[in-house]
Amino acid sequence: MEKRKLGYSDLHITPVGLGTWAIGGGENPYGWGPQDDNDSIKAIQRAVDLGINWLDTAKGYGHGHSEEVIGQALKGRRDQVILATKCGILWKEDGSDIYGHLKANSIKAECESSLERLQTDYIDLYQIHWPLPDEDIEEGWGAIADLVKEGKVRYGGVSNFSVEQMKRIQKIHPIASLQPPYSMVNRGIEKETLPFCTDNQIGVIAYSPMQAGLLTGKMTKERVAAFPTDDWRKGSPDFQEPRLSTILNLVDALRPIAETKGLPVATLALIWVLHQPGVTGAIVGARRPDQIEETSQTMELVLTEEEWAAVNARVAECERQLA
Ligand SMILES: NC(=O)c1ccc[n+]([C@@H]2O[C@H](COP(=O)([O-])OP(=O)(O)OC[C@H]3O[C@@H](n4cnc5c(N)ncnc54)[C@H](OP(=O)(O)O)[C@@H]3O)[C@@H](O)[C@H]2O)c1
Numbered sequence: 001m002e003k004r005k006l007g008y009s010d011l012h013i014t015p016v017g018l019g020t021w022a023i024g025g026g027e028n029p030y031g032w033g034p035q036d037d038n039d040s041i042k043a044i045q046r047a048v049d050l051g052i053n054w055l056d057t058a059k060g061y062g063h064g065h066s067e068e069v070i071g072q073a074l075k076g077r078r079d080q081v082i083l084a085t086k087c088g089i090l091w092k093e094d095g096s097d098i099y100g101h102l103k104a105n106s107i108k109a110e111c112e113s114s115l116e117r118l119q120t121d122y123i124d125l126y127q128i129h130w131p132l133p134d135e136d137i138e139e140g141w142g143a144i145a146d147l148v149k150e151g152k153v154r155y156g157g158v159s160n161f162s163v164e165q166m167k168r169i170q171k172i173h174p175i176a177s178l179q180p181p182y183s184m185v186n187r188g189i190e191k192e193t194l195p196f197c198t199d200n201q202i203g204v205i206a207y208s209p210m211q212a213g214l215l216t217g218k219m220t221k222e223r224v225a226a227f228p229t230d231d232w233r234k235g236s237p238d239f240q241e242p243r244l245s246t247i248l249n250l251v252d253a254l255r256p257i258a259e260t261k262g263l264p265v266a267t268l269a270l271i272w273v274l275h276q277p278g279v280t281g282a283i284v285g286a287r288r289p290d291q292i293e294e295t296s297q298t299m300e301l302v303l304t305e306e307e308w309a310a311v312n313a314r315v316a317e318c319e320r321q322l323a
Pocket residue numbers: 018019020021022032056057129159160179206207208209210211212213214216218266283284285286287290291292294295
């Protein structure tokens with residue numbers, strides 16, 4: 001698989017990385033319903049076998065469970081992957097909710113616990129998960145810079161930061177990457193953020209490129225209605241009317257174009273993200289090996305100019321309807 005340089009760093013990533021939020025499981029307000037750890041381990045190992053060379057996780061995913069499963073799945077294969085994890089989101093003691101916390105001593109303690117769960121002695125990319133609270137982003141970023149000096153972390157990155165927030169912290173230490181949401185139906189980063197990242201050698205790894213499963217071509221209203229209570233998507237506006245129908249109509253409009261190329265809509269949605277200027281990679285969530293096999297089957301731009309224009313016209317029409 002092709003590799004792309006991540007921002008100013010020496011990390012060379014495949015266009016697709018495996019996202020492991022869903023692998024953290026359910027039974028928490030930000031879970032994805034029941035998840036079988038054996039499926040998760042097979043999905044991770046299959047991704048690496050397919051040549052995908054990076055994984056994204058976070059302490060916040062299932063109270064660290066996602067990191068634990070990755071540690072188990074990668075036993076003996078740590079050196080084959082670039083590990084990206086995140087800090088700065090803590091769980092309330094009763095597990096009922098999360099909150100942002102960026103004090104330096106807390107981030108350093110989080111790093112130690114992530115290293116343990118991941119069964120490694122270094123993290124390739126350590127990212128601040130959310131810029132919360134805003135007044136502590138400099139302190140949190142300073143802690144990441146210290147961890148780089150100590151050799152526990154190779155590069156620092158951020159997620160969900162605005163351009164203004166990135167400008168504030170880049171004076172302290174260079175930013176290797178930004179992890180923002182980006183998909184055919186969530187294009188908020190195009191005007192300001194992507195050009196800023198390109199100009200500042202900040203790699204962009206897009207999250208939820210299939211809009212949490214909505215753009216896979218497999219999501220149906222019946223499936224959404226049957227989501228278990230511990231699947232966070234049950235409460236997401238995108239999975240409720242009128243947005244749900246608008247997004248599923250886009251999928252129906254894209255299906256014939258994808259089919260002429262022998263591709264699932266999911267792959268078309270990923271290819272679209274990966275071909276936008278400024279995007280380095282896409283973090284693709286999967287909970288079973290067959291999902292990552294299907295979505296990552298090609299990242300080549302297999303469309304003619306006319307087909308590409310037709311896709312973009314449908315995406316623009318959907319954007320107008322969602323506005
Ligand atoms: N930094 C942040 O704040 C942040 C926020 C969100 C995500 N992320 C990262 O980005 C990653 C990806 O985002 P995401 O997981 O939200 O969404 P996504 O990649 O857009 O969608 C992933 C989901 O789509 C479904 N799916 C995947 N492949 C499929 C296939 N071939 N056929 C049918 N369904 C398929 C699976 O859920 P079902 O099978 O249950 O439908 C899977 O969990 C996360 O895992 C996480 O690492 C970061």
